[in-house]
Amino acid sequence: xKVAHATRSSQIGxxxxxxxxxxxxxxxLWGDRQALxxxxxxxxxxxxxxxxxxxxxxxxxxxxxxxxxxxxGGYLLFALTMLAGVHPLLAIPIAGFAxxxxxxxxxxxxxxxxxxYFAIGTWVMAEVFRLVAAQISVLGGGSGVSLPASIVxxxxxxxxxREFETYWLALVLVxxxxxxxxxxxxxxxxxxxxxxxDNELAARSNGVNVLRIKYIVYVxxxxxxxxxxxxxxxxxxxxxxxxxxxxNDWTAYVIFITVIGGxxxxxxxxxxxxxxxxxxxxxxxxxxxxxxxxxxxxxxVMLWAPKGLWGLVVARFGWQAFPLQRRLIxxxxxxx
Amino acid sequence: xxWVNIILQGVLVGGLYAMFAAGLAxxxxxxxxxxxxxxxxxxxxxxxxLMVTSAVGLNPLVSLVLVVPIMAAIGYLLQRGLLNRTxxxxxLPPLLVTFGLSIIIQNGLLELxxxxxxxxxxxxxxxAAFQAIPDVWIGVLPLIQFVVAVAVIGGLQLLFYxxxxxxxxxxxxxxxxxxxxxxxDTRRVFALAxxxxxxxxxxxxxxLAVRANFDPAIGPARLIxxxxxxxxxxxGSMWGTLAGGIILGVAQAVGAQIDPGWQxxxxxxxxxxxxxxxxxxxFPKVAA
Numbered sequence: 280x281k282v283a284h285a286t287r288s289s290q291i292g293x294x295x296x297x298x299x300x301x302x303x304x305x306x307x308l309w310g311d312r313q314a315l316x317x318x319x320x321x322x323x324x325x326x327x328x329x330x331x332x333x334x335x336x337x338x339x340x341x342x343x344x345x346x347x348x349x350x351x352g353g354y355l356l357f358a359l360t361m362l363a364g365v366h367p368l369l370a371i372p373i374a375g376f377a378x379x380x381x382x383x384x385x386x387x388x389x390x391x392x393x394x395x396y397f398a399i400g401t402w403v404m405a406e407v408f409r410l411v412a413a414q415i416s417v418l419g420g421g422s423g424v425s426l427p428a429s430i431v432x433x434x435x436x437x438x439x440x441r442e443f444e445t446y447w448l449a450l451v452l453v454x455x456x457x458x459x460x461x462x463x464x465x466x467x468x469x470x471x472x473x474x475x476x477d478n479e480l481a482a483r484s485n486g487v488n489v490l491r492i493k494y495i496v497y498v499x500x501x502x503x504x505x506x507x508x509x510x511x512x513x514x515x516x517x518x519x520x521x522x523x524x525x526x527n528d529w530t531a532y533v534i535f536i537t538v539i540g541g542x543x544x545x546x547x548x549x550x551x552x553x554x555x556x557x558x559x560x561x562x563x564x565x566x567x568x569x570x571x572x573x574x575x576x577x578x579x580v581m582l583w584a585p586k587g588l589w590g591l592v593v594a595r596f597g598w599q600a601f602p603l604q605r606r607l608i609x610x611x612x613x614x615x
Numbered sequence: 616x617x618w619v620n621i622i623l624q625g626v627l628v629g630g631l632y633a634m635f636a637a638g639l640a641x642x643x644x645x646x647x648x649x650x651x652x653x654x655x656x657x658x659x660x661x662x663x664x665l666m667v668t669s670a671v672g673l674n675p676l677v678s679l680v681l682v683v684p685i686m687a688a689i690g691y692l693l694q695r696g697l698l699n700r701t702x703x704x705x706x707l708p709p710l711l712v713t714f715g716l717s718i719i720i721q722n723g724l725l726e727l728x729x730x731x732x733x734x735x736x737x738x739x740x741x742x743a744a745f746q747a748i749p750d751v752w753i754g755v756l757p758l759i760q761f762v763v764a765v766a767v768i769g770g771l772q773l774l775f776y777x778x779x780x781x782x783x784x785x786x787x788x789x790x791x792x793x794x795x796x797x798x799x800d801t802r803r804v805f806a807l808a809x810x811x812x813x814x815x816x817x818x819x820x821x822x823l824a825v826r827a828n829f830d831p832a833i834g835p836a837r838l839i840x841x842x843x844x845x846x847x848x849x850x851g852s853m854w855g856t857l858a859g860g861i862i863l864g865v866a867q868a869v870g871a872q873i874d875p876g877w878q879x880x881x882x883x884x885x886x887x888x889x890x891x892x893x894x895x896x897x898f899p900k901v902a903a
Contacts, residue, residue, distance in 0.1 A: 341710050343651070388887060391894040392846070394706050395649030399842045400890075403883055406839060410880040421876075526835065531718055538711055567722035574715040574722070581711045582700055 284465055284602040292546075292600030303450055307443045315446045319514060321556055322453040326507045327529060328536045328548030329453075330500045333460055335534075336543035337472040338496040339479055344401025346530050347385075347408045348378050348501045350523030352508030354412055357518050360430045362417065367434055368448070371509045378505030379498050386497045390490070402526065409524035423519025431516060445514050452510055456503050460545060461601050463499070468492060470605070476543050527570075535577045541587025546600045550589050619751050621868050627757035629857075629864025630764030631826070634819035635841030636848065636856040637768055638812040643850070645784050645808040646702060648709050652717040654838030656813060659720055660686050660820025661829050665733055675735040675825050676759075683817040690813030694806040702805070717834065724831035732828040741825065760822045765857065767815055772853045774811075784808060836879070843886040849896025858898055862889075 285293075306318055327349070335341045355374040359365040365373065385404055392400040413421040435441040463469055471492050474482035483489050508529075512518045522528070532555065540551020555573075562569045584591055592598055639653050650656075663685055667678045697716075701708035743755040775781040786794040787804045795801050823829060823837070840863060848859025863882050870881020889897060 335707070339706070341707060343710075343714065388890055391890055395643070395647070395710060396842070396846065398651070398710055399649065399839065400846075402835070403839055403843065403886060406836075407880065407883045407887070410876070410883070414876055414880075527718075531714070534711065534714065542707070567725045570722045571719050571726075574718040578697075578712050578715040578719075581708050581715070585708065 281608050283606045283608050284604060286599060286602070286604055286606075288596075288598040289600060289602040289604070292598070293602060296600065300450075300454055304447070307446065312439075312442060315442060316514075317556070319446050319449040321552055322449040323507055323511050323514075324532065324536060324555065325549055325552045326449075326453040326456045327504065327533045328540070328552055329456055329460055329545070330503045330507070331530075331533050332537045332542060332545075332548050333463075333472075334496060334500045336537065336547070337464070337476045338493050339475055340493055340497060341395075341398050342401040343398050343526065343530050343534070344403070344405035345500070345504050345533070346524045346526055346528070347401070347405035348382070348504035349508035349511065349529040350405070350408055350412065350520070351378050351381065352505030352510075353512035353518050353523045354415075354418060355505070356509035356512055357418055357424060357426065361424075361427060367430065367513055371448075371506050371513070374509040375502045375506040379502040382498050382501030383494075385501075386494055390493070405524055405526070409520045412523065413520040419519065421520060423517060423522070425517045426513075445510070449510055449514075452506060456507075457545065457549075459499075459503075461603065464545070464603055468495065469603075472496065531570075532573075535573050537587075538577050539580050539587055541589030541593075543586070544589050544593070544599075545603065546589045547587050551587070554588070621872050622865055623751065623753065624757070625865035625868030626861050627754070627761045627864070628868065629844075629861030630757075630761035631819060631822055631860070632840050632844045632863050633764050633857040633860030634767055634815055634822070635837055636844035636860055637771060637853065638815040638819070639838075639841045640845045640850070640853065640856050641771065641815070642808055642812045643845075645788050646805050648698065648702065649713070650812075651710060651713040651838065652720055652834075653713075653816070653841060654836065655717045655720040655724075655834030656686070656689075656816050657820045657823060657837045658724065658829060658831060658834040659689075660813075660817040661733075661735070661824035662724055662728060663817070664735060664821045664824055665728075668735060675737050675821055676740075679818060679821055682821055683814050686813040686817035686820075687810040690809040690811075690816075691806045693813075694809035695802065698809065699802050699805055717838075721831050721834060728831065730830055730832070732830040733824070734828050735821070735824040737825045756825065760826070763818065763822070764860070767818060768853050768857050771811075771815070775853070780807065840882070843882060846896055847886060847889045849899035852896075852898050855896060855898035859896070862897070 303318065306315060310318065327345070331342070331345055334345070352371075352374040355377055356367065356370045359370040359373060360367050389397055389400050389404065412418070418424050431441065435444050464472065471482065471487045474485065474487055475489055475492065479489060508523070512523065515522075536551035536555045537548050538551070539554055540549065541547030558573070559569070562572070565572075580587060586593070635653070635657060639650065642648050642650055660682060664675055664678050664682045667673065667681050668675050671678070671681075673681075697712065698709065701712045737756065740756055740759075744752045745755065747753045775784060783794070783799055783804050786797065786799060787801050791801055794804070844856055844859035844863050846859070847862050848855030848857070862885060866885035867878050867882040870884075871878035873881070
């Protein structure tokens with residue numbers, strides 16, 4: 280007996296994913312500066328939404344405070360490069376590890392809050408991070424700081440090369456995060472996570488150590504989110520407490536993307552981000568009306584199609600883009 | 616005497632935070648719903664009061680006779696039309712729907728009233744103060760606000776334990792299915808609880824708008840203050856929320872005295888300390 284993960288649609292999906300990666304990796308050859316910038320922004324949102332989806336969609340940890348780790352990663356990038364002379368490319372993984380370490384005591388505190396209160400608790404934590412960042416005067420205090428030109432030039436000799444570098448970095452990061460999530464979900468922990476997603480009580484009664492799994496997912500998510508945060512502010516070259524710890528940018532958008540695309544599915548955040556950017560490119564002029572519309576769409580989807588657009592696709596066609604299914608294959612002795 | 620003044624101011628502001636908290640604790644108690652839009656509804660109430668006062672020319676405190684029923688009606692309709700659909704075993708729908716609602720209210724207010732900060736003018740009462748003991752001055756308005764907060768929380772307590780509606784609230788809170796079997800229309804009970812919550816929100820919103828400047832973006836911070844007061848005080852106890860509000864107010868006042876940047880942070884720290892040492896809150900009593 281063995282377990283098969285792949286289906287016909289996931290084989291096609293994985294092939295398409297690989298093909299897309301090759302085409303997107305070659306984007307500096309076919310896209311202009313603006314296209315690269317837009318694509319890199321899309322990658323960061325896919326990455327953030329995928330991580331939030333792992334946290335909320337699978338582990339049931341509905342956080343509205345992930346901006347804490349986005350901002351933490353961004354600030355650590357600035358601190359490490361400006362104050363310790365670390366190369367920006369090295370500062371990104373260090374920011375991830377530091378966030379993972381910080382997330383352990385944070386989780387210990389937040390997990391004391393049940394269900395809904397956990398959500399607001401994480402928001403308070405993010406506010407604490409923001410207010411502390413505003414107190415750090417070497418990083419500009421409340422008004423923020425720009426990355427010094429010497430560090431920017433140190434990354435690559437020309438602006439074009441530097442832009443290629445951050446573009447590829449974003450692509451590597453998002454591909455790495457999605458791959459890591461797929462691997463995690465295929466592992467033992469993934470089975471437990473899927474069980475928690477479907478019914479936490481049933482998972483618990485079948486011997487899943489729910490609290491332990493939640494800890495692991497929270498720390499992994501903090502690790503990934505901080506790396507994405509570091510990259511975002513490496514692209515922006517400027518950081519301030521309000522932009523780094525913005526609940527709208529790093530949580531509201533991310534939640535809407537995940538819900539609209541399909542929560543609790545790896546494909547959901549990808550679909551959601553594409554829709555989000557299509558809407559934004561056409562409706563961004565509307566400003567706050569655009570945000571209101573997003574809110575309305577998210578509410579409508581949550582109430583009438585709680586599994587999101589990808590959930591509708593799965594229900595209709597049974598597709599899945601990633602090899603995440605588990606089917607038992609019972610081998611029968613061959614005849615002859 | 617300086618510290619006496621500071622702590623006294625903190626206590627009086629704490630009354631406002633307790634009102635933020637009471638509305639939040641009420642609906643959590645009755646239907647296990649955490650309303651992320653709670654802070655934005657407080658700000659909405661402030662804007663409703665702004666419209667009422669400018670249209671009718673009432674003093675803001677008198678305008679409450681209109682603002683409270685308007686907000687209560689909004690709460691009733693919101694619950695019946697939208698939020699009742701989100702209730703169930705799953706945590707996600709109520710959180711996401713109220714989160715979406717929060718974004719909608721914030722941006723709607725931004726569209727209608729711009730980002731300019733506003734304030735309600737209550738006249739000479741705003742600056743009136745009297746000397747309680749030598750060197751300690753008490754503002755009349757902060758004192759009224761505190762007395763109203765105590766009255767609101769006492770009133771909620773009475774309503775919960777002395778009226779038929781309160782019995783319905785407690786029954787639904789204890790066991791929704793059994794309450795339904797006993798002939799309670801729980802959806803209507805939920806709608807009434809939300810109406811009551813937003814009536815309290817209306818009072819809190821008006822006092823907020825009279826005491827300080829407000830703009831469409833300040834809602835989330837009010838939600839957080841209310842939430843912190845609930846957790847510090849202990850889940851499910853109405854008088855606990857008053858104590859929680861006061862502790863939060865004092866922590867912020869003391870923090871502001873150390874460094875202006877520390878005002879809000881000190882409140883968060885007080886919350887985290889309570890969460891670390893007494894996760895059930897300081898006055899846990901599962902009553903409401």
